[in-house]
Amino acid sequence: MIRRVVLLTALAALATITTSPTIANAKDAYIPILVPITGFIALEGTAQRNGAIQALENAPEGVTVTYEVSDTSTSPEVAVTALHRALERGKPVAAAASIFGTQMLAMAPIAQRAGVPLITVSGTAKLTELGNPYIFRFFPGDEVVKVAHARYAVEVLGAKRPALLYQTTSYGQSGRAQLAKILKDLGAPLVFEEALAPSVKDMLPALAKLRAAKPDVILLHLHSGPTALAIRQAREAGIDLPVVAGSAMHQPSTAKLLAPAQLSGVCAESAASPISESDAKLVAFTKEFRTRFHTEPDAFALAQYDGINMVLAALKDGADNAEQVRDWLAGHTFEGLAMTYKSDGKGNMAHDALIVCYDGASLLPTIAKRYHNVDGAL
Amino acid sequence: MGASIPQLLVNGVALGAAYALIALGFVLVINAVGAVNFAQGDLVMAGGFVAVAIAEYLTPWASENLPELAVVGPGSSGVGLGLVILPLTMVVMAVLGLLFSALAYAPLRHRPPVSVFISTIAVGLILQYGANAVFGPEPRIGPPLVVNGSFALGPITVSIQQLSVILAAGCLIAGTGLLLSRSQLGRQLRAVAQDPEMAEAIGISAGRCIAITFALAVALAGSAGMLLSNQFFVAPSDGGLFMLKAYIAVTLGGWGRLDGAALAALLIGIFEVMMAAFVSYVMAEALLYAGVLLVLLVRPSGLLRETIQRRT
Incomplete structure (x- = not known):
């Protein structure tokens, strides 16, 4: 009976995962978008999807692309199924792939066997340490953004006793490992840390223990909803310490969950913050994004946009199959809207990070500090 | 420890009270149709989004006509719009419950219970994907029941929303108990739950009673969704x-026992908060499931003796 339930549930889920069934024209380059648009990481996955679509809809002259969107939800199995289906439909020249590290780790070996580059914004450090030449990460990995995260807390805010709340997911574990190491190297080891499942709603117990450890700054490495919950509950509990959060906090939709006053003293690491920039090209990107998707762009959308644009640049430059696209990505430097992208030999394409801060009066963050070429790969 | 035990208890009771509302609707459906409603959690989520939608619809009107009532969004300080939104949410959700009953239960009524709970899984998925399509994937914040803010009670800081959740859940649970035990409708609902054929034989419409039970259960889920959406936000997932929490509460409380489910839900809320404070969240989760296994082993009928003897 249970097997029947599982089977029927899986069938129902499969029936809903493909959201844009476009049949590939044999002459077109085929780029499937395999991202989580449902589940607890749907916010980030939707930003990825939107960024990829905006890039594909603006493909350069002479490059014709067919794409489709498949929802990978939150399980590795669904992500793998989506990739298999994409491979069955045609030979992709590349695929926009999930931000969710657990799913990427499952998809990576399949993409390698099929010889298809995966263009992702997943921050999970392990992803580019597997020796898989088909992984290209356009969002700075934890070895970049967590350096900015820790250095800002220690060097700018003067933290000596940081405390950390992180997620139990692979994203959280990876960030926690990097932060703990970097903070120790900077002479400010963590005085408190606790892992929270994405389902945890009442964070008072963790905040109570955190307060008892007498930290001087709170570091968060949580997804969007939990980030807002942690900040809100900390402020309600009278914990007014400065907060340096993970990239989820730079997302406009996260800030909307909080009152401006609750954001006083809150900063966040990110690769970019499109809504905070005044550069004309970024302003144009943001304007088109708002018009097209009726929402604000974030760094994940911009990174995926840049990643797909680099694939399109490869196609424009004459690459006409997955192997040639892979070689082009591995061997060229690309000027994206957010930063300059170049592979470090492992598929890490992004090497800059920045810190945005809220002023306590509005929900629009300003860029407080930029960290260029953090890992020295450029 | 940076928070007092009474402070943690208040948080635990508030969390447990919301769980109790969810579990209550869950038990009502189990009793009425003898099958688990796997969409209950998604109905709670749907209730949260219905409250968000109603609040967004009412706020411009209230801001213009009753500025002192405009209460939506984090940090707003107006009073009272939530008291209008809660019953409206329950009405909308009750209608959804009737539709749920008509579309997902009635056609399968004479099939084995497995058909019904597969159908409820499908409804849950539809609600989740529907919310994602309509409202987007981002978490949203619902309106407070009365007002945002908090007050000090000795060493404890009590959030007004927390207190509202506890009071509202208490009233709704007591109201449901009174409806079922003291009213003619309640007696009919219980008669159908115990023996639908016999109830039909004495002139009670089982189909009507089951539809009303679904409406009540879904309205309770909606109220829980609204109450939770302000404190903990709401997202399609x-x-x-x-x-999961409702299922555990029902299993611990005694399959089919309204009072058992409410009691177990309260205990789960308090247990989660206390264990997380004194050990860790990961251990709290692990110990909760270990506790469920222990209860099933030592007292399989639950903390209070179950009223129906079948578990799906």
């Missing part, structure tokens, strides 16, 4: 968590 939240249903699974709520479903």
Whole structure:
């Protein structure tokens, strides 16, 4: 009976995962978008999807692309199924792939066997340490953004006793490992840390223990909803310490969950913050994004946009199959809207990070500090 | 420890009270149709989004006509719009419950219970994907029941929303208990739950009673969704968590026992908060499931003796 339930549930889920069934024209380059648009990481996955679509809809002259969107939800199995289906439909020249590290780790070996580059914004450090030449990460990995995260807390805010709340997911574990190491190297080891499942709603117990450890700054490495919950509950509990959060906090939709006053003293690491920039090209990107998707762009959308644009640049430059696209990505430097992208030999394409801060009066963050070429790969 | 035990208890009771509302609707459906409603968690999520939608619809009107009532969004300080939104949410959700009953239960009524709970899984998925399509994937914040803010009670800081959740849940649970035990309708609902054929034989419409039970259960889920959406936000993927907690509460409380489910839900809320404070969240989760296994081993009928003897 249970097997029947599982089977029927899986069938129902499969029936809903493909959201844009476009049949590939044999002459077109085929780029499937395999991202989580449902589940607890749907916010980030939707930003990825939107960024990829905006890039594909603006493909350069002479490059014709067919794409489709498949929802990978939150399980590795669904992500793998989506990739298999994409491979069955045609030979992709590349695929926009999930931000969710657990799913990427499952998809990576399949993409390698099929010889298809995966263009992702997943921050999970392990992803580019597997020796898989088909992984290209356009969002700075934890070895970049967590350096900015820790250095800002220690060097700018003067933290000596940081405390950390992180997620139990692979994203959280990876960030926690990097932060703990970097903070120790900077002479400010963590005085408190606790892992929270994405389902945890009442964070008072963790905040109570955190307060008892007498930290001087709170570091968060949580997804969007939990980030807002942690900040809100900390402020309600009278914990007014400065907060340096993970990239989820730079997302406009996260800030909307909080009152401006609750954001006083809150900063966040990110690769970019499109809504905070005044550069004309970024302003144009943001304007088109708002018009097209009726929402604000974030760094994940911009990174995926840049990643797909680099694939399109490869196609424009004459690459006409997955192997040639892979070689082009591995061997060229690309000027994206957010930063300059170049592979470090492992598929890490992004090497800059920045810190945005809220002023306590509005929900629009300003860029407080930029960290260029953090890992020295450029 | 940076927070007092009374402070943690208040948080635990508030969390447990919301779980109790979810579990209550869950038990009502189990009693009425003898099958588990796997969409219960997603119905809670749907209730949260219905409250968000109503609040967004009412706020411009209230801001213009009753500025002192405009209460939506984090940090707003107006009073009272939530008291209008809660019953409206329950009405909308009750209608959804009737539709649920007509579309997902009635056609399968004479099939084995497995058909019904597969159908409820499908409804849950539809609600989750529907919320994602309509409202987007981002978490949203619902309106407070009365007002945002908090007050000090000795060493404890009590959030007004927390207190509202406890009071509202208490009233709704007591109201449901009174409806079922003291009213003619309640007696009919219980008669159908115990023996639908016999109830039909004495002139009670089982189909009508089951539809009303679904409406009541879904309205309770909606109220829980609204109450939770302000304190903990609401996102399309939240249903699974709520479903799991309701299932555990019902299993611990005694299959089919309204009072048992409410009591177990309260205990789960307090247990989670206390264990997380004194050990860790990971251990709290592990110990909760270990506790469920222990209860099933030592007292399989639950903390209070179950009223129906079948578990799906």
